[in-house]
Amino acid sequence: MDLQSGKLYWPTTITAPPSYPKLEEDISCDVLIIGAGSSGAQCANLLCEQGLSVVLVDKRKAGEGSTSTNTALIQYAGEKSFVSLSHSFGEEAAARHLKLCEQSINEIERVSRRLPVDPDFIRRDSLYYASCKEDVSDLTAEYHLLKNYGFKVDLWDAGQITGRYPFQKEAALYYHDDAEMNPLKFVYGLLEKVKALGGQIYENTEITGRRFEQDYAVFYTKEHREIRARHVIIAAGYEDSDFKTEKNATLASSYAVITKSVADFSSWHKRTLIWETARPYVYMRTTPDNRIIIGGMDKDTSYSGTRDSKILASKDKLLEAFKDLFPDIQAIPEYYLGAFYGGTHDGMPIIGQYESYPHCYIIMAYGDNGTVYNGVLAKIVTDKILTGSSPDLELYLQTRPLAVT
Numbered sequence: 001m002d003l004q005s006g007k008l009y010w011p012t013t014i015t016a017p018p019s020y021p022k023l024e025e026d027i028s029c030d031v032l033i034i035g036a037g038s039s040g041a042q043c044a045n046l047l048c049e050q051g052l053s054v055v056l057v058d059k060r061k062a063g064e065g066s067t068s069t070n071t072a073l074i075q076y077a078g079e080k081s082f083v084s085l086s087h088s089f090g091e092e093a094a095a096r097h098l099k100l101c102e103q104s105i106n107e108i109e110r111v112s113r114r115l116p117v118d119p120d121f122i123r124r125d126s127l128y129y130a131s132c133k134e135d136v137s138d139l140t141a142e143y144h145l146l147k148n149y150g151f152k153v154d155l156w157d158a159g160q161i162t163g164r165y166p167f168q169k170e171a172a173l174y175y176h177d178d179a180e181m182n183p184l185k186f187v188y189g190l191l192e193k194v195k196a197l198g199g200q201i202y203e204n205t206e207i208t209g210r211r212f213e214q215d216y217a218v219f220y221t222k223e224h225r226e227i228r229a230r231h232v233i234i235a236a237g238y239e240d241s242d243f244k245t246e247k248n249a250t251l252a253s254s255y256a257v258i259t260k261s262v263a264d265f266s267s268w269h270k271r272t273l274i275w276e277t278a279r280p281y282v283y284m285r286t287t288p289d290n291r292i293i294i295g296g297m298d299k300d301t302s303y304s305g306t307r308d309s310k311i312l313a314s315k316d317k318l319l320e321a322f323k324d325l326f327p328d329i330q331a332i333p334e335y336y337l338g339a340f341y342g343g344t345h346d347g348m349p350i351i352g353q354y355e356s357y358p359h360c361y362i363i364m365a366y367g368d369n370g371t372v373y374n375g376v377l378a379k380i381v382t383d384k385i386l387t388g389s390s391p392d393l394e395l396y397l398q399t400r401p402l403a404v405t
């Protein structure tokens with residue numbers, strides 16, 4: 001799949017990316033992980049920490065899937081609100097999902113502090129503003145539900161917003177303790193740690209076939225090498241449809257622009273992450289080298305030609321949207337891209353477990369908080385492999401009732 005096009009920013013932040021060999025022999029392991037992006041790397045880290053023998057393969061260079069276009073706003077609140085998730089799954093289940101996402105952010109922070117490559121994890125608050133007056137009542141309901149469950153969030157009125165930002169909005173939710181990071185450095189850091197713990201990593205190694213036996217699975221590479229494993233985690237990102245299509249999963253296109261460094265952020269309260277209630281939405285964050293990342297303008301297409309034909313226009317529209325909010329900041333574009341972007345109909349990521357794929361888990365961290373969902377699903381799947389059970393598995397299995405079919 002042609003996952004993305006354009007001029008990417010994250011690869012320019014790393015001078016000497018790690019590299020790994022191609023698989024040239026038949027091997028066996030406890031767990032085979034297919035995909036060395038943020039999903040696969042987080043799984044490998046958790047399993048290697050517990051002493052399992054892990055093989056991680058990627059058909060590209062590690063991290064060069066969707067992870068390299070991830071704009072990496074690290075948040076627990078997703079595109080589908082708590083209120084909306086509660087309608088679909090019940091309040092307790094929706095709250096549990098959000099709590100797991102919150103824990104995943106804490107875990108990403110804990111892990112990040114000890115990696116051999118520093119992923120620039122920085123705690124940031126988030127401003128989620130009402131794009132129009134009609135959305136204020138929904139924001140208010142969302143605020144009360146979040147508060148009932150102890151989430152650290154405030155409801156701001158127009159005065160509180162204009163006191164801190166150069167734009168006017170009727171209301172906003174102000175979330176405390178979200179984060180930003182460099183997703184490519186995060187993956188490189190995890191992989192280097194995995195390697196140090198004895199995990200085997202192979203790049204340019206594409207899985208093209210499989211065979212299932214009673215107690216193990218055998219996956220084949222394009223060059224007919226065999227990997228025999230007791231468990232397999234398919235963490236192939238939006239390309240997991242090459243393994244199994246999932247009717248709850250959707251594919252669209254998203255856009256981002258990264259500006260040149262900006263001299264003065266004094267009008268941007270605490271360099272918060274910013275997004276809005278409109279759908280599709282526009283979001284923005286800053287980087288450690290003082291750039292601005294502006295993203296969104298999602299389009300409902302999964303054809304790369306259509307996606308790419310809109311990159312330049314989307315770049316201009318994203319910059320206009322930024323200028324509407326921050327007329328005082330001169331945003332000069334330097335990098336811009338279009339990329340496929342997965343979601344689910346019901347707003348929750350998925351763990352796929354299928355009869356036709358014994359011994360396998362397919363991690364589908366689809367959605368706007370993909371990095372955080374990667375963390376949640378990685379923990380559940382690795383707990384299941386390590387201990388035989390995970391209390392939260394049911395919440396994410398593809399067999400849960402669909403809100404929309």
Ligand SMILES: Cc1cc2nc3c(=O)[nH]c(=O)nc-3n(C[C@H](O)[C@H](O)[C@H](O)COP(=O)(O)OP(=O)(O)OC[C@H]3O[C@@H](n4cnc5c(N)ncnc54)[C@H](O)[C@@H]3O)c2cc1C
Nearest residue numbers: 035037038039059065066067070072073207237369370371
């Ligand atoms: C434009 C954009 C902005 C985003 N912004 C955010 C954000 O702000 N916050 C957030 O949390 N998330 C965001 N996301 C989502 C996030 O990028 C993804 O959820 C995350 O990177 C997915 O990681 P992954 O490991 O699942 O997939 P990937 O990074 O795509 O890794 C999967 C890997 O599997 C490999 N693979 C596939 N098939 C095979 C095969 N047959 N054999 C071997 N290897 C294979 C691929 O080469 C790839 O490297 C964004 C995504 C996009 C596109």
